[in-house]
Amino acid sequence: MKITEFFNKTKGLSFFIFSLAITLISFSFLSKNQFPGIPFRFSEYIIKHLSFPKADLFTWVSDHVTYCCDEWLSFLLLHFVYRLSGVVGMFFLFVTISMIIFFIIMRYNRNTLGDHFIMFLILFIFAAINFSRFFAFEGIIVCCILFTLELMILYSNRTADTKSIYLIPFIACLWANTYGHFSNVSYLLCILFLIDAAIVKQKEASKSIIRLGSMVALSFIGICINPYGIKMLAYPYQHNLSSRVNQYLGSGAPDAKEFNSLLFGFIPLVLVMMLFILQRSKVEVIDFLLFGLTAFATFAHERNIIFFLIAASFYIGKYAIDFSEVSLYGKPIQITFSLKNQWTMICAVVILIVSICISFGTGYSTLKKKEFMKQPLSASAIEAIQKENPKRPYTSPILGDALIAGNIPVFTDHRSYIYQNYNLSDAENIDFLFSGFQAPKSIKSQIEVRSDLVEYYFDKYEFDGFIVYKNNSLYPYLNALPDQYTKQYDDSMIAYFKRN
DSSP states (O other): HHHHHHHHHHTHHHHHHHHHHHHHHHTTOOOBBBHHHHHHHHHHHHHHSSSSSSSSSSOOOOOTTTOTTTTTTHHHHHHHHHHHHHHHHHHHHHHHHHHHHHHHHHHHHTTTTTTTHHHHHHHHHHHHHHHHOOOSSSSSHHHHHHHHHHHHHHHHHHSSGGGGGGGGGHHHHHHHHHHHGTTTTTHHHHHHHHHHHHHHOOTTHHHHHHHHHHHHHHHHHHHHHHHTTGEEEEGHHHHHHHHHHHHTTTTTTTTTTTTHHIIIIIIHHHHHHHHHHHHHHHOOHHHHHHHHHHHHHHHHHHGGGHHHHHTTTTOOOEEEEEEGGEEETTOOOOOOOOOTOOOHHHHHHHHHHHHHHHHHHHHHHHHHHTTTTBBBOOOHHHHHHHHHHOSSEEOOGHHHHHHHHHHOOBBSOGGGGGTTTTHHHHHHHHHHHHGGGGGGGHHHHHHHHHHHHHHHHHHHTTOOOEETTTTHHHHHHHHOOOTTEEEEEEEEEEEEEEOO
């Protein structure tokens, strides 16, 4: 029995089972996500006051630091799921959202799944693994569904008039309230399909252009329906085009020197590009435009590989290699499931069962050890810092979310874009000044050289405490000056110093 016949007869059921297995396997290793302090604290404020704060709630730097919470609706969703079902519910929320995305993709490709099983399977493996790598307690999980749904609508409308295209303004509105700094994608996708309709000049092209143009205009209106109004139209560009933000966060383009980035970031890009190059027929305009947009987004930020893989799943079936045309010694090669080769099917089933057992075992262990949504700071650390009650502490950005969860004010956190007009430059300079303090023997000489400049920043912000990781280069500096900085708390991960 050929693979094509097998999957066409089961109508994708088997592929759904494979996808579920892959998703569970990849998400079983989702153990490093920290407790989402900012989403939960922000949700609690909205529920309590039934309004949005005019200034940021979590930093002491200035009363004028504003935070555009463009993910407020996603935050509320995560908050309610956690309150109702705890970490188990959050874990399965991630898996469910992944499977919804896979279902939409399989629904669109239902007629070609069997023909290009291997190609789609490879794509789904990359997608599932990258979901587990980059899904976080943010609006990106909802954004992925909206991106997938809009692509299905636009591709379906390309071949036949569908009323579902009128859902796009509502998708844009949801986007602006769940992951606002990506809301511009809702009309950018429409513009890409509009360009395609204008270039290709298919039947009733003018009708398609008018319809897509109206969706662009209505998407603008949809985006404006949010707590921040018309400002959301410019917000995605202000947020995403800041290179300083990406540098400070230590994020950005995939790094080929890192194995995970090379394997799961670069290889999918190269594989799809090679499929385009090896095609005998012309690559369709919309597919090329979509490839270019999502590839550019991926090189801007590695996490966007998720959107590249979702987009590729809508056009890759047209460019998959036809193995029936491949020959060896003049004989065509056919990939088939043979009932005579029972050992092949038995091995596949055994591997699938073992993989699922591993995934559930790992997932159970993760939940039992309380490593999923794990607080990066111990309860004793939070309690000790709360007892000292610093009003103007220096805090490492990576600790921001955990400190916010513990109601401790922060100097900076991972939302570095909100600090650009305030203390971001000084925070970068402080980190740079301490970069040479790794070797204990050089601490004394480094203090003599840099103490004046270091103390300048300390005095400028009137720090009354310092909450730092022990592997941070600031730690040996503070530890070497006990007369000026008293260590009030110390564990295997962090230390808290009080300024005398």
